[in-house]
Amino acid sequence: LDQEIGDKFASIEGLYQQQEDLAGQLEDLEAQVRELDQEAEFGLLSVISGAIDNAEKLEQNPASMAGAAGVSLTDFLPAPPSRGD
Known part of the structure; x- marks a missing residue:
């Protein structure tokens, strides 16, 4: 019976350690989610x-909406975000 109790306590200690490890991983993931x-x-x-x-640029230069020379729609599009960070 003592051996069985000792085994159960060892198992419980292992579970507590696993819980502690998982809690640490969860904290890391939460920090990563906050950053993202x-x-x-x-x-x-x-x-x-x-x-x-x-x-505002379009309001200041309405001719650009009619396709005036030298003005392209891409001039008004924002640059795509970088993914290399």
């Missing part, structure tokens, strides 16, 4: 800011 969320938020703000700037 912040990056996405800044990316969205950049796109919105670029769209506002482009709308």
